[in-house]
Amino acid sequence: MIYTEEMRASQSRVEATRNLRLSEELPRFTAEEKDVLLKQFHPDYHEEGFTRLSVGPNKGDQVPSELAVLLQGKSRMDEADVDVDHIQFETDVLVIGGGGAGAAAAIEAARHGAKVLMATKLRLGDANTGMAEGGIQAADKEHDSPAAHYLDAMGGGHYKNIPELLAELVLRGPEAIQWLSSLGVLFDKDSDGAMVTTHGGGTSYKRMHACGDYTGAEIMRVLRDEVRNAGVDVIEYSPAVELLLDGDGQAAGAVLYDFDTQEYHVVRAKSVILAAGGAGRLHYQGFPTSNHYGSTADGLVMAYRAGIPLLYAGAIQYHPTGAAYPPQIYGALVTEKVRSLDAMLVNKNGDAFLHPLETRDVVAAAIIRECQERNNGVYALHGQAVWLDTPMVDLIHGEGTMEKRLPAMIHMYEKFGIDIRKQPILVYPTLHYQNGGICIGAKSETKIPGLYAAGEDVGGIHGKNRLMGNSLLDIIVFGRIAGTEAAAYSKTA
Numbered sequence: 059m060i061y062t063e064e065m066r067a068s069q070s071r072v073e074a075t076r077n078l079r080l081s082e083e084l085p086r087f088t089a090e091e092k093d094v095l096l097k098q099f100h101p102d103y104h105e106e107g108f109t110r111l112s113v114g115p116n117k118g119d120q121v122p123s124e125l126a127v128l129l130q131g132k133s134r135m136d137e138a139d140v141d142v143d144h145i146q147f148e149t150d151v152l153v154i155g156g157g158g159a160g161a162a163a164a165i166e167a168a169r170h171g172a173k174v175l176m177a178t179k180l181r182l183g184d185a186n187t188g189m190a191e192g193g194i195q196a197a198d199k200e201h202d203s204p205a206a207h208y209l210d211a212m213g214g215g216h217y218k219n220i221p222e223l224l225a226e227l228v229l230r231g232p233e234a235i236q237w238l239s240s241l242g243v244l245f246d247k248d249s250d251g252a253m254v255t256t257h258g259g260g261t262s263y264k265r266m267h268a269c270g271d272y273t274g275a276e277i278m279r280v281l282r283d284e285v286r287n288a289g290v291d292v293i294e295y296s297p298a299v300e301l302l303l304d305g306d307g308q309a310a311g312a313v314l315y316d317f318d319t320q321e322y323h324v325v326r327a328k329s330v331i332l333a334a335g336g337a338g339r340l341h342y343q344g345f346p347t348s349n350h351y352g353s354t355a356d357g358l359v360m361a362y363r364a365g366i367p368l369l370y371a372g373a374i375q376y377h378p379t380g381a382a383y384p385p386q387i388y389g390a391l392v393t394e395k396v397r398s399l400d401a402m403l404v405n406k407n408g409d410a411f412l413h414p415l416e417t418r419d420v421v422a423a424a425i426i427r428e429c430q431e432r433n434n435g436v437y438a439l440h441g442q443a444v445w446l447d448t449p450m451v452d453l454i455h456g457e458g459t460m461e462k463r464l465p466a467m468i469h470m471y472e473k474f475g476i477d478i479r480k481q482p483i484l485v486y487p488t489l490h491y492q493n494g495g496i497c498i499g500a501k502s503e504t505k506i507p508g509l510y511a512a513g514e515d516v517g518g519i520h521g522k523n524r525l526m527g528n529s530l531l532d533i534i535v536f537g538r539i540a541g542t543e544a545a546a547y548s549k550t551a
C-alpha cells in the first residue's frame with residue numbers, strides 16, 4: 059500500500075491531535091484547506107438539492123429540499139377528522155419517540171413520580187439508537203478529561219457547537235456510562251475488569267466504550283426493558299402528527315395517528331418531550347442511508363410547525379463508510395470502529411489517500427473526491443467506491459480480533475458469502491445523521507413552556523458535524539435531563 063502525500067499530511071494531523079495539550083490549538087486543517095475540500099466535494103455544499111425556506115421561524119435558511127417540503131407543507135393531520143376536545147388519553151408527561159432518547163426520558167420521568175405515556179411510530183426500540191454500532195464516548199479514563207472531550211467535539215463540529223449544551227454533554231459522560239452499566243448494559247471489559255476503549259475519528263484519547271460492534275442494540279435492549287419496568291404506558295405504531303398547545307401557548311399534548319385503526323387519538327399531557335429522531339429516510343439528494351425506516355424528520359417538522367426555530371437544519375452527516383456492495387445492504391453502516399482498529403481506506407491504485415480517523419465530514423469528502431473528481435474509485439453498484447481494508451484488523455491486532463470486536467459486521471457480510479477477515483469491502487458515504495434540529499437550552503427546554511426535546515431531532519450539541527459515539531451519549535444525557543425536567547414541570551402545570 060502506498061501512502062499519498064495527502065495521507066501523510068493527514069496522518070501527522072491525526073497524530074498531533076492525539077498529542078494535544080489542552081492549552082494548544084487543535085491541529086486540524088487550516089480554515090482555507092478545509093473550505094476547499096468541503097466546498098468542492100462535500101454533498102452538503104452542493105447548492106443543488108437545497109431550498110431556501112420562505113415561511114416559518116427559519117425563513118431564509120437553506121435546507122435540503124426534501125426537508126423543506128415537509129417543514130413548509132400541510133399538516134399531516136386532517137383537521138376535519140380530529141376533535142381536540144375529545145380526549146382519548148390523559149397523562150402527566152407524553153414522550154414522543156421510542157428510541158434511546160425517548161426511553162431515557164420516559165424512565166427518568168417515571169422515576170420522578172410522573173405518569174408517563176410514550177407514543178412510538180413503529181415499535182418501542184425501532185430507532186437509530188439500535189443501529190449505532192461502534193461505541194459511546196465518555197471521558198472517564200485516567201489522563202483523559204471532559205475538557206479534552208469538549209475540545210475534540212468543538213473542533214469536529216466546526217466550532218459551531220452551543221457551548222452550554224456541549225459542556226453538559228461531556229461533563230455528564232462518565233455518569234451516563236455508570237447509569238447504563240447499572241441498568242445492565244454489558245460494555246466490553248479486559249481481563250482485569252477495566253472498560254476497553256478505542257479512538258474514534260477526531261478524538262484525542264481512547265474514550266469509545268463499546269459492546270462489540272452492536273453497542274446501540276445492546277443499549278436499546280436494556281432501555282426497552284427498563285421502560286417496561288418503570289411502568290411507562292407505551293402506544294406503538296402511533297406516530298404523533300401534530301403538537302397541541304393550550305390558550306396560553308403552553309404544551310398541552312399531541313395528536314397521534316394510529317396505523318392499525320387509521321384513526322386519530324388526542325393525548326392531553328401536562329408536559330411533552332419530542333424525541334422523534336432523525337431524517338435519513340428522506341434520502342436527501344438520492345443518498346442511501348444507514349437509518350431505520352421511521353427516520354423522516356417528524357420531530358423537526360412538528361416543532362417547526364409550532365413555531366420553534368431549528369438550528370443548522372441544513373447540516374447533514376454522511377457517514378464515510380456505508381456498504382457499497384452487495385446490493386442487499388447498500389448504504390448500511392460499516393462501523394467507524396473498523397477504522398478505529400486501523401483498517402485503511404484505499405483507492406483503486408492501492409493508495410491510502412487519507413488517515414481513516416479524520417473527522418467524518420473530512421473522510422466522506424475525501425472519498426467523494428477520490429471517486430467523483432479523480433476517478434480513483436473502484437466501480438461498484440451505483441458508481442465508484444473505495445476499499446476498506448478489513449483483513450488488516452486481524453493482521454495488526456492478531457487473528458481472532460475481528461471475531462471479538464466486530465462480530466456483527468462479520469455476520470452481516472457472511473450472509474452474502476463475503477468473509478471480511480479475508481477480503482476488503484467496498485464503501486461509500488451514506489446518509490447517517492441530522493446534525494441540526496430543534497433549538498433547546500441546557501435543560502432540554504424549547505421556547506414553548508412545557509415542551510422539551512432530546513435526541514437526534516435536537517440541534518446545536520454537535521455543531522455542524524458530530525463525532526462518533528457522541529450521539530449515543532447525547533440521547534442518554536439529554537434524554538434523562540428532559541425526563542427529569544418534564545416531570546417537574548408537570549407537577550406545576
Ligand code: MEZ
Pocket residue numbers: 190191192193194391392393394395525526527528529530
Ligand atoms: O455515533 C455513531 O454514529 C456510530 C457509533 C457509528 C458507527 O460508525 O458505529
